[in-house]
């Protein structure tokens with residue numbers, strides 16, 4: 001008789017959402033650091049992936065390290081990075097009008113994207129927590145001229161300790177009401193391109209990757225569109241009662257990262 005042990009299949013690589021998954025506001029969520037220790041111990045590759053383009057990558061590195069994450073573990077890919085790659089590939093050398101924070105502007109300029117106020121060729125909308133009425137006026141004016149419209153990600157709200165904050169998807173709705181236009185392309189999660197890039201970089205098949213996040217329509221949707229396994233954590237935006245109505249069904253559901261760690265390490 002053959003004996004079998006029903007242990008969960010461990011992924012070769014993990015993509016970790018940050019807001020609502022690893023931390024909430026400025027506090028780590030349960031199991032966060034323990035999970036990183038275990039991933040390092042097991043040799044499982046990982047990166048943080050965030051749609052939030054209100055902060056630059058260095059802001060996230062500083063934030064993670066201030067919370068106790070080691071510098072070498074603070075590997076981050078943002079929707080801003082995905083947008084820069086998209087612009088370089090599809091609009092090389094073009095003049096870009098960006099609605100975004102100073103931090104996002106700096107990250108674009110550091111990568112050689114030419115940002116302008118006048119006579120742009122491409123329009124990019126980011127999650128601008130420094131949004132002003134004048135920026136909206138200018139963006140809508142250029143949209144009516146028919147210029148290409150790129151959004152860094154689709155999130156409707158950003159989770160915080162005081163509750164949901166209006167994110168870029170809410171700005172898109174406002175802009176659509178004014179101009180009748182929606183973005184021509186929306187990068188960030190759930191756009192599958194990033195997962196394919198990471199799989200190539202890591203030398204693993206997408207089926208060996210686990211996507212972990214707190215949102216059905218970005219994190220879990222990304223997993224589904226990219227063909228990776230998905231784990232939903234209930235420490236951020238999604239409640240268990242949201243699951244029956246969702247078109248994106250996660251492979252695993254945990255209260256938080258501690259639950260995920262317990263599952264895969266047991």
Ligand SMILES: [Mg+2]
Pocket residue numbers: 017018019020021213214215236
């Ligand atoms: Mg999140």
